Amino acid sequence: MTITPPTAPSARRGASMTVCRADYANADHASAVVLLLDAYAQDPMGGGHGLSDFAKANLVAALAARPQAYSVLAFDGNQPVGLVNCIEGFSTFACRPLVNVHDVTVFATHRGQGIAEKMLALAEAVAVERGACKLTLEVLQGNVGADRLYRRLGFANYELDPALGQAQFMQKWL
Secondary structure, three states, X not given: OOOOOOOOOXXXXXXXXXXXXXXXXXXXXXXXXXHHHHHHHHOHHHOOOOOOHHHHHHHHHHXXXXXXXXXEEEEEOOEEEEEEEXXXXXXXXXXXXEEEEEEEEEOHHHOOOXXXXXXXXXXXXXXXXXXXXXXXXXXXXXXXXXXXXXXXXXXXXXXXXXXXXXXXXXXXXX
């Protein structure tokens, strides 16, 4: 089955919307993960550059090889329209797992239908099943819509003591 991004929302708008945990061994799910993540990477909020050929060819197998990784997909009928990738980490302070919501994307044609909220609810349920103490995520300051959604769902900037300020997300490429 060839999967392409939708060019317009379903005429039934949400009537056939389903959200599920991705099965990396399922070819349709695997294709959907790559398609959606590549589209997200091409978006300005994902960096503006598509996935490399290497990432496209190896992403699903690499996720499947990591028991701490899981993904949630949203479909409008048979058409994939949303993705959340999660990676389990560990909170040393709580001595329990935590789950980082690493990627959240919904095709522009399907935004505003509550799809991200539904996917995040399932991602949270899986985190609870795993005994996680919290969910974490990063959001760009300019991504106002996502920031508003995350705050509405109970996410807040990380701080231990307001006098010390909020944590900053940093990176160093290797």
